[in-house]
Amino acid sequence: DQQVKQNSPSLSVQEGRISILNCDYTNSMFDYFLWYKKYPAEGPTFLISISSIKDKNEDGRFTVFLNKSAKHLSLHIVPSQPGDSAVYFCAATGTSYDKVIFGPGTSLSVIP
């Protein structure tokens, strides 16, 4: 049973437009949420995170929104750039030293 879901396996966006990647989770005990980006032949790299006490966190072109009541988060990238083309993993964890649970990923293609 997947605790972290990313229902869109792929997404294609025009350069300069907004990319919105969605993630849903089922475990209400999750306390901290992360997004990782992965290029081919490389390991995932941390992108941005959000604590459950917040509903928004912004870092440059990247913003993560959290809706705890809906158990939903989204990553917004604006403006999208071709270099953003990668697989994006949503992940979640509980407090303290809990393990991180990853979603299956969404492959983003930004078209020049």
Add this chain to the structure above:
Amino acid sequence: GAGVSQTPSNKVTEKGKYVELRCDPISGHTALYWYRQSLGQGPEFLIYFQGTGAADDSGLPNDRFFAVRPEGSVSTLKIQRTERGDSAMYLCASSASGTSADTQYFGPGTRLTVL
């Protein structure tokens, strides 16, 4: 090297053989994680070390899988009697302290293929 390194990058073995996968974490990082990633899936947690001890090994699929970190730095993931279903990308990550909010830094992975 500044990042997490993993060797070998690729490993091809035959069913029933024993394999060892190595992870060199970032120097000074106390926490080390092993994940397995199958095609089209996200990384799946296997085991987490805090220093030399396995703090959480709940993700190891069965007793054919074992991992060690004897000196609190390098770790080895060991798989006995490999099966075709063990074929996957094995990822290692390290973090400074191991708390949930601590960034995990991933290595490039070892692609294991069991024929």
